[in-house]
Amino acid sequence: MFSGRVTKHGERFWAGVCAVGYLVGRQHATVAVFAICAGLATGAEAQTAYFGGFNGNPDHLTVMVPVTASVGGVCGFAPALAPSGTFDAGDIRNAFAHNFGFTLECTVPLRMAVTSQNGGLHATSATTAGYTNIETYSVTLDIKGANSSEVSGTCDTSQLLVTLGSSTCTFFGTASTSNGLLLNSASFDVGGSFVGVANGAGFSGSNILIAANYSDTLTVTLSPAQ
Amino acid sequence: MKKFLLLGAALALLSGGTAEAASVSGTVDVIGHVTGTCSVQPGGGGTFGDTIDLGELDGADGKISSTLTGSTISGASKTFSVICNTGTPSVSLTATAMKDGVVSPAAGYTNTVDYKAQLDLALSPSGTSTFTFATATSSATGTSPLASPLAGTANNVTVSVNSANTDGGANTSILTQGNYGVANGGTGGVISITISP
Numbered sequence: 035m036f037s038g039r040v041t042k043h044g045e046r047f048w049a050g051v052c053a054v055g056y057l058v059g060r061q062h063a064t065v066a067v068f069a070i071c072a073g074l075a076t077g078a079e080a081q082t083a084y085f086g087g088f089n090g091n092p093d094h095l096t097v098m099v100p101v102t103a104s105v106g107g108v109c110g111f112a113p114a115l116a117p118s119g120t121f122d123a124g125d126i127r128n129a130f131a132h133n134f135g136f137t138l139e140c141t142v143p144l145r146m147a148v149t150s151q152n153g154g155l156h157a158t159s160a161t162t163a164g165y166t167n168i169e170t171y172s173v174t175l176d177i178k179g180a181n182s183s184e185v186s187g188t189c190d191t192s193q194l195l196v197t198l199g200s201s202t203c204t205f206f207g208t209a210s211t212s213n214g215l216l217l218n219s220a221s222f223d224v225g226g227s228f229v230g231v232a233n234g235a236g237f238s239g240s241n242i243l244i245a246a247n248y249s250d251t252l253t254v255t256l257s258p259a260q
Numbered sequence: 261m262k263k264f265l266l267l268g269a270a271l272a273l274l275s276g277g278t279a280e281a282a283s284v285s286g287t288v289d290v291i292g293h294v295t296g297t298c299s300v301q302p303g304g305g306g307t308f309g310d311t312i313d314l315g316e317l318d319g320a321d322g323k324i325s326s327t328l329t330g331s332t333i334s335g336a337s338k339t340f341s342v343i344c345n346t347g348t349p350s351v352s353l354t355a356t357a358m359k360d361g362v363v364s365p366a367a368g369y370t371n372t373v374d375y376k377a378q379l380d381l382a383l384s385p386s387g388t389s390t391f392t393f394a395t396a397t398s399s400a401t402g403t404s405p406l407a408s409p410l411a412g413t414a415n416n417v418t419v420s421v422n423s424a425n426t427d428g429g430a431n432t433s434i435l436t437q438g439n440y441g442v443a444n445g446g447t448g449g450v451i452s453i454t455i456s457p
Contacts, residue, residue: 109284110284111284111286116284116285116286117286117287117288118286118287118288119288119289120288120289120290120291121288121289121290121291122291122292123290123291123292124292124293125292125293125294125295126292126293126294127294130292132290134288136286155290155291155292157294159347162384162385162408162409163384163385163386163411163412164384164385164409164411164412164413165345165384165409165412171290229288231288231290241412242343242345242412243294243345244294244345244346244347244409245294245295245296245297245345245346245457246293246294247291247292247293248291248292248293248294249289249290249291249292250289250290250291251287251288251289251290252287252288252289252290253285253286253287254285254286254287254288255284255285256284256285257284
């Protein structure tokens with residue numbers, strides 16, 4: 035803070051003090067010091083103070099900030115269009131076939147995989163020699179993508195049993211970047227993909243299917259492939 | 261007044277390159293049933309049948325032949341293949357005496373031959389369940405339903421005839437001449453078997 039009498043000579047004194055104060059304040063970006071000094075320059079002998087920079091440098095700075103970004107993509111089932119629902123095959127000794135449709139919203143290559151809870155249609159009733167309580171069936175995974183791309187595979191449910199340690203089926207298990215049936219393109223709102231179930235011409239096992247109710251659950255998973 | 265500008269913007273950098281949603285899943289259920297049924301193999305039909313020919317019924321004395329009165333008669337059986345997919349099928353057995361169609365034979369003669377029909381069912385995993393029906397007394401033995409499933413093998417059902425007799429087992433009358441049993445031009449001589457799921 036500055037104080038003292040203002041005389042003809044004092045005004046010059048104040049101008050000199052203000053210049054010193056401004057230089058000190060400028061190093062610390064203290065704009066308020068300059069404002070105070072400007073308020074004291076009044077009357078006929080008022081001095082015009084110029085901000086002429088520091089050591090002749092220009093009165094502005096330019097900072098270059100590089101900006102970079104990338105887009106990761108998305109991969110999931112379209113809303114309400116994931117594989118779902120229940121199919122009643124009726125008397126499973128007879129032939130049956132059904133497709134569960136689904137739609138993807140993947141902007142990147144993807145993989146899909148399937149597991150079966152029971153390894154086939156299964157009844158909880160006990161069995162004895164010559165009888166069976168399980169009927170295996172085939173599962174087809176068909177994926178359609180952009181530019182008419184398509185990939186399909188079919189496996190028996192005996193190779194999709196969720197508790198298997200290993201399987202001969204290429205789409206057994208849980209989908210990941212390295213596991214599952216690969217569609218090497220995007221698939222975004224492309225129709226026609228499905229999970230199909232069928233038992234050919236009907237039950238053909240050597241044992242007798244016991245009279246009972248049967249069921250199975252397939253879990254279908256999806257993952258980006260990269 | 262010259263202004264002093266500073267650029268102090270902090271820009272967020274978006275980095276990565278991996279897709280969102282690493283894994284998404286859906287589930288579908290498949291259900292069905294197997295209706296309880298019994299069927300004859302091959303073919304899956306619902307009936308089976310054959311004829312057991314006992315041949316000459318009388319012996320040298322004109323009475324029921326001793327070769328037919330024992331508990332086993334050679335050649336007097338037939339086998340069938342039946343599949344039932346339930347755990348405890350139900351079984352019934354009845355039979356009718358053989359007659360030659362003569363309405364009233366003379367005293368000391370008879371036109372009726374009784375016998376015992378026997379049904380043997382092979383079971384799973386092992387064992388046999390046996391039913392019998394004596395035409396003279398209309399008495400049946402055996403249990404129904406079965407205690408376990410029918411064996412899922414061929415020829416799991418055997419029907420046989422034994423213990424042929426007349427006069428309530430006394431075998432004192434002379435058999436009248438003729439063809440006995442409906443399949444032979446006479447009457448009776450029918451063994452009926454029902455196997456249900």
